[in-house]
Amino acid sequence: MNKLQAMEVFVQVVDSGGFTRAAENMQLPKATVSTLIQALEAALAVKLLHRTTRMVSVTSDGAAYYERCLRILSDVREAEESLSRTRLSPSGRLRVDAPTGLAGDILIPALPDFFARYPDITLELGCSDRTVDLIEEGVDCAVRGGALIDSSLIARRVGIIHFVTCAAPAYLARFGRPTHPSDLERHQCINYFSARTGKIFDWDFARDGEQYRIPLPGRIALNDSNAYLAAGLAGLGILQMTNFLLEPMLADGRLELLLPDWTSEPLPVHVVYPQNRHLSAKVRVFVEWVAELFSNHPGMRLPKASARPTTFEVAI
Known part of the structure; x- marks a missing residue:
């Protein structure tokens, strides 16, 4: 048994919470991961992991051994890098x-x-x-x-x-151009929601000490920046997005800048x-x-x- 490899596998199993994910992350067969853990437990004469059909958890002995493994593996890598050209040519x-x-x-x-x-x-x-x-x-x-x-x-x-607010010319021709953040409450806005929580993000504006943070009406909310931009270009509503993504569309007229005197929190x-x-x-x-x-x-x-x-x- 390669003790260092077995320690690395054990750490990965604990970190990822299972044999299958550990095998995928390390690009090893699942059987190899299982065999190395069994060999490690046999060599140490302790049970490192509790296994059920649904989950893997670490034992008290396993938790103590895990902390030692982290330090040992870190020391080994530092020693290897200090004696090689890895820092100059990482791979x-x-x-x-x-x-x-x-x-x-x-x-x-x-x-x-x-x-x-x-x-x-x-x-x-x-x-x-x-x-x-x-x-x-x-x-x-x-x-x-x-x-x-x-x-x-x-x-x-x-x-x-940084963020800017804009809309497609077709939308503005149909619904008009807002001149103040409060005007957005009477428009259709394209909202963005968190992929983690599902929460729709509020929009914020500031100018000369005046501040607005408001939820805005809209028929559509998305959680992908490419889809969000596509919705804006399609004229589905007003959007607020990162300036580096919008610059090409603002430059060629596919989108028009709105509320230029107002800034949003970066x-x-x-x-x-x-x-x-x-x-x-x-x-x-x-x-x-x-x-x-x-x-x-x-x-x-x-x-x-x-x-x-x-x-x-x-x-x-």
């Missing part, structure tokens, strides 16, 4: 998740530069507007916009998203990763690359006072 599979619009408009077009710098990294980029469970789904890190709600994650703020953008995982070289270079990419993007750049390019903070 291996990197699993990342990012919001659909941000991935399509900013991350993916810049990936040739990332691969030119790090040719030995293989990237699996999940693109969706739902909040993935990094540990359960075996994701190394994620780019997220908005308030952080998971205190088990380490977060680095890398950018900021959202911070973070890269997050689990705090109980060793920060591998491939994750580290990806985080640094994203921070650099956003710092050079006029629509994503942090104010200088907020930019701390080497600081990681616990998400709150």
Whole structure:
């Protein structure tokens, strides 16, 4: 039995909550995962996991051994990296998740530069507007916009998203142009709802100390940025969306800017990763690359006072 591999498998089973998900995340046959856990328990002469047909849970001995395994595996990886060129040339599979619009408009077009710098990294980029469970789904890190709600994650703020309000010319020709946020209550607005909670987000506006945060009427609500934009272009209503996604449509006239004197509260953008995982070289270079990419993007750049390019903070 390869003891280190067995420890890695055990940690993955505990993190993901089952043998099947652990096997998928590690790209191993499920039988291999089961055999390694059995061999590990036999070698230690203790039961590490409770198994039922519906779930896997860790025993008290298993919980203590899990904490030791995390420290040992972290020390091994650090030792390997300090004696190799991994820091200079990181390699291996990197699993990342990012919001659909941000991935399509900013991350993916810049990936040739990332691969030119790090040719030995293989990237699996999940693109969706739902909040993935990094540990359960075996994701190394994620780019997220908005308030952080998971205190088990380490977060680095890398950018900021600004919003603008607009509508298609066909909608404005039919329903008119609002001149004040209160006018929106008499319009059809395209709403966006959380894929995690189902809650429809309020719209907010501010100007010279005057503030509005209001729920708005609408016939349709969506939870995907591509679908949301498509609804706006189809003239289904007024939309409020990130400026970097709307700029091409505003430039060519497919959408028209509304309420230009009013601003909406910007959202911070973070890269997050689990705090109980060793920060591998491939994750580290990806985080640094994203921070650099956003710092050079006029629509994503942090104010200088907020930019701390080497600081990681616990998400709150």
